[in-house]
Amino acid sequence: MKFLAYLRSLAARFFHRSQTENDMEEELRSHIQHRADDLEHSGLARAAAERRARIEFGGHQRFKEECYEALGGTFIETLVQDVRFSLRVLRKSPGFTVVAILTLALAIGANAVVFGVLNGLILRPLNVPQSESLYGTEYGDGSGWQSYLNYRDLRDRNRSFDGLAAWNFAFVALDTGNHPFRASGFAVTGNYFDVLRIQPYLGRFFRNQDEHGPNSAPYLVLSYGYWHSRFQDDRGVVGRVVRLNKHPFTIIGVAPPGFRGTLLFVSPDFFMPIVNQDESVMNTRGRNDAVFEAFGHLRPGVTPAQAIADVNAVGADLRKTYPKEFGQKSCSLSPVGLSAFGRPVRAFVAGLMLLAGLILLAACANLGSLFAAHASDRSREVALRLALGSSRSRILRQLLTEAVVISLAGGAVGLLGSVALLGRLSMWQPFPRAPIHVPVTPDATVYAVALGLALVSGFLFGIVPVRQVLRTDPYLIVKAGPSGRFGRRISVRDALLVLQIAICAVLVTSSMVAVRGLARSLYDNFGFEPRNTMLVNVNLGMAGYSGATLPDMQKRMIGAMETIPGVERVGLVNNYPPLVYAAGSRVNVFKDETRDLSQSNAAAMPFRYDVSPGYFGAAQTSLLAGRDFTWHDDNPAPRVAVVNRAFADKLLGSETNAVGKYYRMWDGTRVQVVGVVEDGKYLSLTEDRQPAMFLPFLQSPSSQVYLVARSRRDPQELAAAIRSRLRELDAGLPLETGTWNSLLDVVRFPSRVATVSLGVLGMMGAMLSITGIFGMAAYSVSRRLKELGIRLALGAQRHEVLQAALGRAFKLLALGSAAGLILGMLASQVLASIVYQATPRDPLVLAGVVLAMLLLGLMATWIPAQRALSIDPVRLLREE
Amino acid sequence: MPGQAQLLPGTLDLLILKAVSLGPLHGYGILLRIGQISERALVIEQGALYPALFRLVRQGLLKASWGTSENNRRAKFYELTALGRKRLREETDGWNRLAAAIASALAAEPEGI
Numbered sequence: 005m006k007f008l009a010y011l012r013s014l015a016a017r018f019f020h021r022s023q024t025e026n027d028m029e030e031e032l033r034s035h036i037q038h039r040a041d042d043l044e045h046s047g048l049a050r051a052a053a054e055r056r057a058r059i060e061f062g063g064h065q066r067f068k069e070e071c072y073e074a075l076g077g078t079f080i081e082t083l084v085q086d087v088r089f090s091l092r093v094l095r096k097s098p099g100f101t102v103v104a105i106l107t108l109a110l111a112i113g114a115n116a117v118v119f120g121v122l123n124g125l126i127l128r129p130l131n132v133p134q135s136e137s138l139y140g141t142e143y144g145d146g147s148g149w150q151s152y153l154n155y156r157d158l159r160d161r162n163r164s165f166d167g168l169a170a171w172n173f174a175f176v177a178l179d180t181g182n183h184p185f186r187a188s189g190f191a192v193t194g195n196y197f198d199v200l201r202i203q204p205y206l207g208r209f210f211r212n213q214d215e216h217g218p219n220s221a222p223y224l225v226l227s228y229g230y231w232h233s234r235f236q237d238d239r240g241v242v243g244r245v246v247r248l249n250k251h252p253f254t255i256i257g258v259a260p261p262g263f264r265g266t267l268l269f270v271s272p273d274f275f276m277p278i279v280n281q282d283e284s285v286m287n288t289r290g291r292n293d294a295v296f297e298a299f300g301h302l303r304p305g306v307t308p309a310q311a312i313a314d315v316n317a318v319g320a321d322l323r324k325t326y327p328k329e330f331g332q333k334s335c336s337l338s339p340v341g342l343s344a345f346g347r348p349v350r351a352f353v354a355g356l357m358l359l360a361g362l363i364l365l366a367a368c369a370n371l372g373s374l375f376a377a378h379a380s381d382r383s384r385e386v387a388l389r390l391a392l393g394s395s396r397s398r399i400l401r402q403l404l405t406e407a408v409v410i411s412l413a414g415g416a417v418g419l420l421g422s423v424a425l426l427g428r429l430s431m432w433q434p435f436p437r438a439p440i441h442v443p444v445t446p447d448a449t450v451y452a453v454a455l456g457l458a459l460v461s462g463f464l465f466g467i468v469p470v471r472q473v474l475r476t477d478p479y480l481i482v483k484a485g486p487s488g489r490f491g492r493r494i495s496v497r498d499a500l501l502v503l504q505i506a507i508c509a510v511l512v513t514s515s516m517v518a519v520r521g522l523a524r525s526l527y528d529n530f531g532f533e534p535r536n537t538m539l540v541n542v543n544l545g546m547a548g549y550s551g552a553t554l555p556d557m558q559k560r561m562i563g564a565m566e567t568i569p570g571v572e573r574v575g576l577v578n579n580y581p582p583l584v585y586a587a588g589s590r591v592n593v594f595k596d597e598t599r600d601l602s603q604s605n606a607a608a609m610p611f612r613y614d615v616s617p618g619y620f621g622a623a624q625t626s627l628l629a630g631r632d633f634t635w636h637d638d639n640p641a642p643r644v645a646v647v648n649r650a651f652a653d654k655l656l657g658s659e660t661n662a663v664g665k666y667y668r669m670w671d672g673t674r675v676q677v678v679g680v681v682e683d684g685k686y687l688s689l690t691e692d693r694q695p696a697m698f699l700p701f702l703q704s705p706s707s708q709v710y711l712v713a714r715s716r717r718d719p720q721e722l723a724a725a726i727r728s729r730l731r732e733l734d735a736g737l738p739l740e741t742g743t744w745n746s747l748l749d750v751v752r753f754p755s756r757v758a759t760v761s762l763g764v765l766g767m768m769g770a771m772l773s774i775t776g777i778f779g780m781a782a783y784s785v786s787r788r789l790k791e792l793g794i795r796l797a798l799g800a801q802r803h804e805v806l807q808a809a810l811g812r813a814f815k816l817l818a819l820g821s822a823a824g825l826i827l828g829m830l831a832s833q834v835l836a837s838i839v840y841q842a843t844p845r846d847p848l849v850l851a852g853v854v855l856a857m858l859l860l861g862l863m864a865t866w867i868p869a870q871r872a873l874s875i876d877p878v879r880l881l882r883e884e
Numbered sequence: 885m886p887g888q889a890q891l892l893p894g895t896l897d898l899l900i901l902k903a904v905s906l907g908p909l910h911g912y913g914i915l916l917r918i919g920q921i922s923e924r925a926l927v928i929e930q931g932a933l934y935p936a937l938f939r940l941v942r943q944g945l946l947k948a949s950w951g952t953s954e955n956n957r958r959a960k961f962y963e964l965t966a967l968g969r970k971r972l973r974e975e976t977d978g979w980n981r982l983a984a985a986i987a988s989a990l991a992a993e994p995e996g997i
Contacts, residue, residue, distance in 0.1 A: 035911050
């Protein structure tokens with residue numbers, strides 16, 4: 005009850021503040037009048053009596069405030085009062101306010117965006133029930149892949165999972181009646197939806213009992229998004245028969261709206277049973293491309309560590325049983341969602357968060373020194389208020405309120421910007437043909453974090469002027485005006501400026517290192533020449549070819565393409581060419597003399613490519629020794645291989661005498677090396693020198709191939725010509741064309757994202773240092789206008805004036821930049837792991853940073869310098 | 885000043901309640917009444933009275949209304965509420981007990997122990 009009454013009185017006074025205030029004022033006045041009446045009766049003149057009465061009453065303002073306190077609810081009231089006062093003060097200095105709000109908006113916006121990404125990719129679990137106990141397998145070599153048979157054994161033998169499901173990518177030609185188009189989805193095990201514990205939106209899901217061996221379950225489940233965009237929310241879609249790579253499949257259901265598969269940044273179009281994958285893929289224990297990830301709920305009471313031990317025990321057992329085929333390293337578990345991409349994504353986002361935090365810190369340092377300057381300009385006002393009986397804590401509270409008002413305004417603006425940016429980011433499709441989707445829609449957590457950051461930074465830069473206010477001696481200041489002690493000793497402001505410049509230099513250094521690395525990676529030697537090269541992806545499996553018809557058809561396609569005018573060389577590579585979609589397969593190989601072909605005896609794990617005669621010419625991979633393949637290197641012929649230099653060095657001694665030597669494949673087959681080619685990049689731009697071997701494609705045919713055509717013709721024209729020529733062979737061929745260079749976008753993507761984000765952060769750092777130096781220099785000039793005027797009047801030279809006005813700013817700039825440069829070089833060691841060829845020990849980067857900081861300094865001090873030089877001593881002295 | 889005593893903390897509220905219990909008074913009147921009933925032995929800083937008054941009103945011990953004073957000026961008059969009367973009785977009893985205890989303690993002779 006008491007509390008309610010308190011609230012009511014609080015509310016009453018909150019809304020009728022002025023009435024309470026008038027009431028109180030009138031009562032106090034009435035008291036003084038009564039006292040004056042009495043004094044007048046005792047013989048004083050009225051004026052003297054009133055004066056005496058006022059003195060006797062004591063600190064009017066103080067008692068009024070005490071009265072307010074006695075009324076209760078002062079916290080909120082004082083707050084309202086302070087906020088009002090702050091708004092008035094801020095309105096009086098719009099420049100300061102706008103700069104402060106913008107600075108914070110940028111810093112908090114950057115943090116909100118990075119945190120949004122962190123939240124979407126790392127913190128927010130998959131949108132399925134009990135996602136916290138859902139774990140996926142991740143292998144020591146960083147790949148997710150494993151073979152289907154291994155998965156099945158793992159599923160049946162493990163004792164840690166409550167059902168183990170698995171999925172793989174599925175790229176197909178989907179024909180709903182009139183025309184086939186490409187679609188990408190997941191091939192999933194029958195228990196996939198049951199393990200995830202989700203229910204269909206429409207129809208039903210396929211289940212374990214639908215699977216009866218290879219190609220037994222021709223069912224299709226659509227994702228909600230695909231059903232919405234491709235089938236226009238048609239509820240009659242369930243039961244419809246469509247053609248998948250020319251085979252009939254029945255659509256049996258639609259997945260719920262919030263479910264986008266089990267890889268966070270990919271949104272599959274459909275889900276099909278994994279048993280419909282190619283039989284050879286499914287039935288070979290050595291084929292690690294059958295399952296991308298196996299996952300399941302941990303049983304209650306089983307810890308991840310126990311589960312890892314369990315899974316590895318099964319793996320060790322399998323290795324003993326199948327020493328030749330089992331090529332898996334040890335396994336660990338990670339929460340489902342990012343799979344094998346988890347580690348780099350987490351490292352990168354954490355790094356970004358750190359840099360964004362630095363930006364915020366720099367912004368706080370910047371605002372702190374701005375606030376300190378602002379407060380010292382107001383020292384007279386503060387002194388007056390102290391003299392009039394206001395308490396120091398009351399003044400500090402007001403200054404802090406001002407800081408928080410600014411930080412909240414800045415935070416709000418920054419948050420608005422970041423929400424817009426995150427919205428754009430979640431619509432973003434970096435690769436037109438890949439179903440990439442970045443789930444970073446901001447939620448309550450992002451808002452809360454932005455608000456928290458705003459408040460914390462408000463307090464951070466708000467407390468900078470505290471010491472200054474506490475030291476204020478009202479008597480001295482009111483008498484003498486603001487002291488001229490500025491610039492004598494190292495102040496908090498100087499330290500803040502150095503800190504801020506150092507942070508900015510770190511950011512500028514890292515962004516330059518990243519940009520240089522990217523620039524180099526665009527012109528590096530990949531072991532092939534991606535320019536003037538067209539890639540044609542043909543999946544003959546989609547067109548109904550199989551077995552022996554494959555090589556014949558592929559041979560005819562090569563022949564047909566060679567007749568196109570302007571095409572210089574044509575080659576073919578099975579699966580994916582180097583660096584395309586970051587896809588590659590590796591196998592174990594053994595030295596010729598090795599007899600025990602178990603995993604531990606493997607001499608190397610080279611990348612494997614199956615290529616046609618002429619591939620090296622089309623790719624412009626130089627042959628260092630030996631010969632290229634011929635059309636006679638086919639199946640009955642002896643097994644031969646072309647290896648790269650790294651392979652030759654590792655297995656065969658050296659490249660010169662490698663030709664003619666033998667080595668053994670994973671299954672013991674002896675292979676003779678007939679040629680050696682240069683090294684290259686195969687999986688990622690940042691990889692070290694890797695061994696690779698090239699085998700004749702006629703000895704291991706595949707339905708999914710890339711044709712490589714070298715030509716100087718315009719890519720679009722060429723693509724059209726290739727299409728029409730190949731359709732002459734078979735009108736139903738599913739073709740996909742693109743220049744090799746454009747397909748490298750995928751492998752360049754991480755370093756590009758890193759470079760763009762670092763570039764943006766670096767720019768923000770640069771802007772912050774400009775405003776920081778500008779603020780400091782402008783302030784120092786304005787404080788010393790009088791002194792500078794006198795110097796000019798006494799005949800000082802321009803450079804002397806400039807030195808007096810700005811020398812200190814430049815000294816601090818140099819100090820901060822040097823510190824930042826060193827720190828930045830240390831930080832760039834981390835960068836080198838993400839951005840290809842990012843090295844901080846690059847003279848160009850060093851020079852660039854020094855030049856950039858110098859330019860920033862010049863830009864920031866230009867206006868204050870002009871002001872210092874244009875002082876008219878006569879006018880200035882007269883005005884004083 | 886000789887003959888004048890500093891107020892003990894917490895006694896101002898009691899004095900105000902006592903002063904007002906003799907009839908409604910405005911702030912300055914309360915001050916005068918306290919001076920009068922304490923025979924000028926107790927001084928109160930004039931402004932310090934008001935925070936105490938506001939506090940007592942908030943606690944529901946006093947109620948206030950605007951009226952006209954004997955000087956023909958507008959003034960706010962305070963009077964006791966029922967709760968205030970009860971509190972005055974309690975506090976007076978408490979104070980008397982305390983004062984008696986302190987007085988007897990101070991009057992104790994060495995041989996009395």
